[in-house]
Amino acid sequence: FYRPHFTYADSESYKAAIEGIRATQKELIRGDGATKCNTTWTVGGSAREGERMVRQTEKLVLRAFNAESEAAVSNVTWSNYETMRARIQKAFDVLNKHGTVLQVSLTPAYRDARMTELQLVFEAAEKKRIEREEQRQQRAAQREEEKVQKELQKAQEEAAKEEVKFEKALTKAREQLLEARDTERDAMLSRIAALETDLAAAHDRKERAIAQAQLTKVGHIYIISNIGAFGDGVVKIGMTRRLEPEERVQELGDASVPFPFDLHALI
Numbered sequence: 255f256y257r258p259h260f261t262y263a264d265s266e267s268y269k270a271a272i273e274g275i276r277a278t279q280k281e282l283i284r285g286d287g288a289t290k291c292n293t294t295w296t297v298g299g300s301a302r303e304g305e306r307m308v309r310q311t312e313k314l315v316l317r318a319f320n321a322e323s324e325a326a327v328s329n330v331t332w333s334n335y336e337t338m339r340a341r342i343q344k345a346f347d348v349l350n351k352h353g354t355v356l357q358v359s360l361t362p363a364y365r366d367a368r369m370t371e372l373q374l375v376f377e378a379a380e381k382k383r384i385e386r387e388e389q390r391q392q393r394a395a396q397r398e399e400e401k402v403q404k405e406l407q408k409a410q411e412e413a414a415k416e417e418v419k420f421e422k423a424l425t426k427a428r429e430q431l432l433e434a435r436d437t438e439r440d441a442m443l444s445r446i447a448a449l450e451t452d453l454a455a456a457h458d459r460k461e462r463a464i465a466q467a468q469l470t471k472v473g474h475i476y477i478i479s480n481i482g483a484f485g486d487g488v489v490k491i492g493m494t495r496r497l498e499p500e501e502r503v504q505e506l507g508d509a510s511v512p513f514p515f516d517l518h519a520l521i
Contacts, residue, residue: 258380265342265385268378275374279367288364289316293357303462311358315349319360323368330376339362342368402495411498420453466495474499475521476505482513489518 260467282288289312322345326338334464350359365444427449431442466472473495479488494502499520507514 260377262377262381265378265382268374268381272371272374272378275367275371275498277338279364279371281365281492282361283316284363289358291356291358295356308356309355310360311356313355315358315360318413319364319368322430323371327368327372327375330372330379332376332380335372335376338372339369342372367396399495403467405497406495410460410463410467413456413463416456417453417460418454420449424449424453463497466497475505475519476517477519477521478503478515478517479511480511480515481508483511490515 260268260271262271275387279288291308291312294301295308296304297307323342326341330338345358346365353359404419424446427442427446431439431446473493475493476499478492479489480490490506491503496502500517502516503515
């Protein structure tokens with residue numbers, strides 16, 4: 255597993271750090287800190303020509319190393335980070351070996367700056383992926399919340415209609431009780447009791463829907479698994495605010511995996 259070297263909070267911070275390390279690389283090149291030559295050369299007895307030869311060789315070595323480094327940085331992924339890091343190190347070693355005749359070599363400081371760039375670009379891409387996933391989850395949560403609010407509003411309206419219906423039926427039944435014969439009273443009382451129960455249940459459903467709509471972080475915790483999709487010993491734990499939480503579990507199975515989820519707990 256890759257262990258991050260940096261702790262920047264977001265991708266924009268990584269972007270600034272990448273720009274910073276690239277500026278450091280340019281400073282090293284401008285300040286003769288990217289390459290070095292440990293010997294003073296003359297060409298045809300001319301020290302100036304010798305210096306020119308060294309400069310040209312340093313440019314060639316630097317260009318070759320930059321080409322390898324840029325290819326590594328452009329192609330780095332989660333699966334080849336170590337390979338790309340080794341590619342930069344190998345280019346550094348090979349070019350320094352080829353430069354031993356003229357004593358021209360790349361500096362460790364410039365190699366380290368390129369390595370740091372590789373790390374930053376890799377971690378920046380991972381940070382962007384995490385941010386995209388978080389945004390996707392937030393959008394999904396928002397869609398789920400909107401759906402729940404619509405369901406709760408519908409449940410509230412339906413319960414309110416039932417409450418009105420049962421109130422009217424109860425009022426009518428009580429009026430009829432006053433005019434009922436003795437032989438009808440027991441049946442009427444039973445009907446009134448049933449209507450009172452139905453009215454209380456409708457009122458409870460309405461109040462529950464209202465309370466559920468107001469408490470946006472209250473719902474059912476579900477624990478589910480899917481051996482066919484994820485293997486044994488792996489569970490998904492989530493929360494739903496649906497009035498019928500089993501519907502959410504069924505929805506997850508229909509949308510994301512080839513097999514239905516097994517429900518272990520609903521709290």
